Amino acid sequence: xxxxxxxxxxxxxxxxxxxxxxxxxxxxxxxxxxxxxxxxxxxxxxxxxxxxxxxxxxxxxxxxxxxxxxxxxxxxxxxxxxxxxxxxxxxxxxxxxxxxxxxxxxxxxxxxxxxxxxxxxxxxxxxxxxxxxxxxxxxxxxxxxxxxxxxxxxxxxxxxxxxxxxxxxxxxxxxxxxxxxxxxxxxxxxxxxxxxxxxxxxxxxxxxxxxxxxxxxxxxxxxxxxxxxxxxxxxxxxxxxxxxxxxxxxxxxxxxxxxxxxxxxxxxxxxxxxxxxxxxxxxxxxxxxxxxxxxxxxxxxxxxxxxxxxxxxxxxxxxxxxxxxxxxxxxxxxxxxxxxxxxxxxxxxxxxxxxxxxxxxxxxx
Amino acid sequence: xxxxxxxxxxxxxxxxxxxxxxxxxxxxxxxxxxxxxxxxxxxxxxxxxxxxxxxxxxxxxxxxxxxxxxxxxxxxxxxxxxxxxxxxxxxxxxxxxxxxxxxxxxxxxxxxxxxxxxxxxxxxxxxxxxxxxxxxxxxxxxxxxxxxxxxxxxxxxxxxxxxxxxxxxxxxxxxxxxxxxxxxxxxxxxxxxxxxxxxxxxxxxxxxxxxxxxxxxxxxxxxxxxxxxxxxxxxxxxxxxxxxxxxxxxxxxxxxxxxxxxxxxxxxxx
Numbered sequence: 001x002x003x004x005x006x007x008x009x010x011x012x013x014x015x016x017x018x019x020x021x022x023x024x025x026x027x028x029x030x031x032x033x034x035x036x037x038x039x040x041x042x043x044x045x046x047x048x049x050x051x052x053x054x055x056x057x058x059x060x061x062x063x064x065x066x067x068x069x070x071x072x073x074x075x076x077x078x079x080x081x082x083x084x085x086x087x088x089x090x091x092x093x094x095x096x097x098x099x100x101x102x103x104x105x106x107x108x109x110x111x112x113x114x115x116x117x118x119x120x121x122x123x124x125x126x127x128x129x130x131x132x133x134x135x136x137x138x139x140x141x142x143x144x145x146x147x148x149x150x151x152x153x154x155x156x157x158x159x160x161x162x163x164x165x166x167x168x169x170x171x172x173x174x175x176x177x178x179x180x181x182x183x184x185x186x187x188x189x190x191x192x193x194x195x196x197x198x199x200x201x202x203x204x205x206x207x208x209x210x211x212x213x214x215x216x217x218x219x220x221x222x223x224x225x226x227x228x229x230x231x232x233x234x235x236x237x238x239x240x241x242x243x244x245x246x247x248x249x250x251x252x253x254x255x256x257x258x259x260x261x262x263x264x265x266x267x268x269x270x271x272x273x274x275x276x277x278x279x280x281x282x283x284x285x286x287x288x289x290x291x292x293x294x295x296x297x298x299x300x301x302x303x304x305x306x307x308x309x310x311x312x313x314x315x316x317x318x319x320x321x322x323x324x325x326x327x328x329x330x331x332x333x334x335x336x337x338x339x340x341x342x343x344x345x346x347x348x349x350x351x352x353x354x355x356x357x358x359x360x361x362x363x364x365x
Numbered sequence: 366x367x368x369x370x371x372x373x374x375x376x377x378x379x380x381x382x383x384x385x386x387x388x389x390x391x392x393x394x395x396x397x398x399x400x401x402x403x404x405x406x407x408x409x410x411x412x413x414x415x416x417x418x419x420x421x422x423x424x425x426x427x428x429x430x431x432x433x434x435x436x437x438x439x440x441x442x443x444x445x446x447x448x449x450x451x452x453x454x455x456x457x458x459x460x461x462x463x464x465x466x467x468x469x470x471x472x473x474x475x476x477x478x479x480x481x482x483x484x485x486x487x488x489x490x491x492x493x494x495x496x497x498x499x500x501x502x503x504x505x506x507x508x509x510x511x512x513x514x515x516x517x518x519x520x521x522x523x524x525x526x527x528x529x530x531x532x533x534x535x536x537x538x539x540x541x542x543x544x545x546x547x548x549x550x551x552x553x554x555x556x557x558x559x560x561x562x563x564x565x566x567x568x569x570x571x572x573x574x575x576x577x578x579x580x581x582x583x584x585x586x587x588x589x590x591x592x593x594x595x596x597x598x599x600x601x602x603x604x605x606x607x608x609x610x611x612x613x614x615x616x617x618x619x620x621x622x623x624x625x626x627x628x629x630x631x632x633x634x635x
Binding site: 003004244245247248250251253254257258260261262263264265266307308309 | 442
């Protein structure tokens, strides 16, 4: 109906914005590549299923089973400069895709958290996810030997984030009920505590201090396809789950008592939203460090533009967050020396948000 | 004769170690508006919450359209019982129509969108509460009286056999209070079973088919307004002297409360 139309229109529009931003961004850097060339390179990389080949596979030595496999073929083959192709495909595109995915995840989680807490100051890290990730990451830098199972920095950050969120949830839950006010305060307290842990770790980080500060500021540099793949697989699935609960999120805005009266399984819905948002944020923070502002401001920007209905707002904010981070990261790496993207997101986002705030009639949240 | 849509049987509720309701029973038939009256803290709101399964009962049972509320999911309850709350957060910039459409939540599947039936029910709810002209206005722009109508419309959009109202007229001026109760009356006359907690005893007497007088979690009196609204029962429940006369215009009981001082004098005289 009308809502679905609005959701689709906004999503298509913002996807176009994202595609254009990504294409332009791929051309920007030490080696400038014109957008037309970028498009050709991207089209060259698109593979289409060209046919099915059936190859016999022997099972248990004697039995032959025909196994169909898809044959892939590039749809087009434009002649392009191979250096440019390498720069785009190996260096810039993974980073752009990562920026888009991280921005998408943070803005989606931020939208859900603001609705969930009915609090405009809520952001994805409100229940301690980012602090937990930071402890994991910093520990992995300072004392790699202390991290179990050979997880590495990203695994440690992800694990730290998810464990922290779960601990905050357990602290705030009593008798099967999780009051959001308790959750909020427990999150604040745990963040303060983990802040102390991070500060202490930094104090003893010695050689690793630079790497620690770099991670804490948030970064998207040196991203390869391996970094992107896992995040790219997790994020859409989790986002789909959140989108399925968009209408429940609308009703939850009326307050829990009213939501229950309208047929929302309040505690179960809260648990699911909390868990999915926490993992979504953890997946983003683990690969990019703590990039502030995206999850706080982008949802507000889009709420001012498309309104409070989460069926439209959630996809719009997520796609807006993706474009926002692609653009800010491009600016962050465009200069002679790269600056942390977190500085750019705040320096650009805050004035733009204040402009929107003043130019529109703000009703609430 | 089928069972009444709402049967509350001997329900007790304890909150924070205090017995808020002790053995309360009531029924509401189709087309019947039952008024819940009593002093502040008598347990009216808790009784309404117990009916929709919002608070655990320590004894007794609530049956809605033949099913025990404790065995139903929130979604199933949302299709059977609608509530007009005293006040609710309507602070988000949803339009009136969006806010009313939320009443359909329990009727629409997780991946579904409102179909034609839903749209018709929403339009009907807007029409019954004279909100059509405000349909596209943000709820945050509305006056208190208009907001109350949005909440009523949302409950009507739920299209449930049982309707609960918690002080639906508490914050309304007399004109809006009467319009609200007229709307409720017409919905009830169409076959809904309704229970309304009402502070204003005169309005309760005028619009309700039966009254239930609660005091300290107990039913003190129940039945026709004329039988429940007597000086004796009201003295007892409200701890204040009240004179019950007859309203000449509406021909329903009219309650005039006297101050506590006059109670004291009466006591001395005895």
